[in-house]
Amino acid sequence: MTELEERFHQLMLERVYRETGRQCGYWAHRFRQLVANRGGVVAAKRLLARDGVSPGFAVLREKGRLDLSMEVLVLDPQFRDLFSDAERAAARERLERARVAPSAGAPA
Numbered sequence: 001m002t003e004l005e006e007r008f009h010q011l012m013l014e015r016v017y018r019e020t021g022r023q024c025g026y027w028a029h030r031f032r033q034l035v036a037n038r039g040g041v042v043a044a045k046r047l048l049a050r051d052g053v054s055p056g057f058a059v060l061r062e063k064g065r066l067d068l069s070m071e072v073l074v075l076d077p078q079f080r081d082l083f084s085d086a087e088r089a090a091a092r093e094r095l096e097r098a099r100v101a102p103s104a105g106a107p108a
Contacts, residue, residue: 009040028056
């Protein structure tokens with residue numbers, strides 16, 4: 001795992017999993033297991049390839065905390081090289097559908 005992949009992995013665990021649990025009371029154990037077993041980048045790519053949104057995304061939208069979503073993390077400019085244009089577009093589209101401009105979290 002490269003240093004950049006490791007940084008993304010750690011943020012997936014800390015910000016997306018733990019902070020979501022602390023702030024929203026939603027502990028996405030399957031998400032944590034996927035990240036722990038496959039790594040943050042692979043987990044994000046798998047989640048972005050799925051149709052629809054995860055239960056965690058729905059909770060974050062409901063709580064007004066999409067800033068904690070994996071999609072915002074994928075769009076963070078520091079992680080641009082880890083994801084394809086199509087993967088970043090999928091993240092941006094989910095956020096737009098939730099009526100949150102990607103620039104509110106992190107620009108693509």
